[in-house]
Amino acid sequence: MTSAELLVERAGPLVTIQDAGRPGFMRYGVPLSGPMDGFAATAANASIGQDERSPLIEISVGGLRLRCVSGSVSVGICGGAFAVTHAHQRCAAWCVRTLRSGEVLDIAPGDWGSWCYVAFSGELQCEHWLRSAATHARTDVGGGHLVAGQTLVITDPDVDRHAERDLSIPKLARPLPRAHVLTGPRSDLFSSGSHLCLAESSYLLSDAYDRMGVRLAGPPLTFDRTLDEVLSVPSQPVLPGSLQVSGDGVATLLLRDHQTTGGYPVIATVLSCEVDQITQLRTGQQLRFDVVEPDAAIEIARTYAIKRSQELQSLQTGRSDEELMTQNLVSGFVDGTSPPDESAVNE
Amino acid sequence: MTDDIEPTWHAVSDDALLVQFGTIADATSIQRVRALDKALVDRSRADGTFRWIRETVPALNSLLVRFDPVETEHVDVATAVLATSPHDQIARSEAHVVEINYEPPHAIDLETAANLAGCTPDALISAHSEATYTVGMYGFVPGSAYLVGVPEAVQVPRKRAASMPVPAGSVIVAGAQCIVLPYAMSTGWHVIGRSPTPLLRDDPEQPFAFEVGDSVRFQDIGSQSLGRD
Secondary structure, three states, X not given: OOEEEEEEEEEOOOOEXXXXXXOOOHHHOOOXXXXXXXXXHHHHHHHOOOOOOOOEEEEOOOOEEXXXXXXXXXXXXXXXXXXXXXXXXXXXXXXXXXXXXXXXXXXXXXXXXXXXXXXXXOEEOOOOEOOEOOOEOOOOEOOXXXXXOOEEEEEOOOOOOOOOEEOOOOHHHOOOOEEEEEEOOOHHXXXXXXXXXXXXXXXXXXXXXXXXXXXXXXXXXXXXXXHXXXXXXXXXXXXXXXXXXXXXXXEEEEOOOOOOEEOOOEEEEEOHHHHHHHHOOOOOOEEEEEEOOHHHHHHHHXXXXXXXXXXXXXXXXXXXXXXXXXXXXOXXXXXXXXXXXXXXXXX | OOOOOOOEEXXXXXXXXXXXXXXXXXXXXXXXXXXXXXXXXXXXXXOHHHHXXXXXXXXXXXXXXXXXXXXXXXXXXXXXXHXXXXXXXXXXXXXXXXXXXXXXXXXXXXXHHHHHHOOOHHHHHHHHHHOEEEEEEEOXXXXXXXXXXXXXXXXXXXXXXXXXXXXXOEEEEEOOEEEEOOOXXXXXXEEEEEOOOOOEOOOOOOOEOXXXXXXXXXXXXXXXXXXXO
């Protein structure tokens, strides 16, 4: 079995191993966790033909620097518009690259976006909990946080099939400044003023922002009951996208590592199909809400599912087109569409 | 009692709805939620709308139902769910025994709690250990089961501020609820003891010792040492 080893030279906070998530255990207080931007993470794996459940690295605006210390491995990088540098060359924000021994990959915040993903063409060795490598940040279960000095091992890395290429950033990768929400389930606890406020005000993402959720800054949301009554409501299950309002009228948007049940009332929930894009907003950026009915929510979810599928398909199709263009299909002839391919010489 | 309340439902997201059993939480609502939940879990591989249900999450008086919005929609899911006969669960709940040590250094807030409740520490220990608790739900952190049933006479509120982290296994109380902490952490609840009983397992088939609706009793193991970690 071959392997590649990558040394973590630098890792900011909230750089973690994730996979598609840990479904089915919310009844035991275990949220799904998984990537903040699930679309970008799936894209990273898809770009190098990896199963969408393969463990990969989630990088926050804290950034990451990896040095390949042995072996070679191809990587797929997707998510936000981060500043990506490979072997001292600046790359496109979304790209496929091959890391060779001695080469450094550096990922730092760029023009926009909060979460970037690096997928590997091989098996990233990591801890699992309940069959998933997804890290639950508060308890560090799963693959865990990356720390400087740690070595990552990728077994059976495959570099031959992955031509280095730049990827165009799909629209679905962009941050979403307006989200659709369904109100309730305890709308009755909130004043009519609150509902109006939610629909018409602009909120900002505060710097209280982690994998559990982000506090929103904006007009307070008031209740239609006494504070005691509001704080005595029995806890209910909540989801990523739930907008929980605490006693002081401040709303928190719950995210991937949310507590599975909440005692604070939920005024509305952002549609599950829009949470990925919202996570790409940064502290200080605006978020507004559009209230819809359940029928409309279903239509939005179905339209999104089709678009998502199309985008992922073209990321993979892109790969095979590129491969055809750069492979020597008949020996002895040189490919006339691009400069001589060095990887062909190394094979 | 909430026996006779008809469940209602509410669409909460594009892919989820919440079934509600009234507005108060009590032993009856917990059992009603569990009975419906168990019936749905049993039907998870059935035909029709049930195929598209991804997960159900029971809480004190509500049940979250997550589904695939591409294949089905809220009204169809709610219809199928509410037409499901609740499982006869009451006879089949499991009864668990959790060992507990109420001695120092494991019960840092026992005296404070006793003062607040207006009783002696021994009286609090007796009341706590003689009660039967129902697992109302999990929440807060993974593996944190809310055990409902602290006798009213010894109920205490949360502390004004959270403590320094306390060890895994610490038994904490607030109001009618009691939790055995699965991890070391800070808490605003009163720490009245510590349990050596392992509640987390590495088995994906049954990762946690309790199911919602099970009953739990505490067994005072007296002054057996739990170590100094």
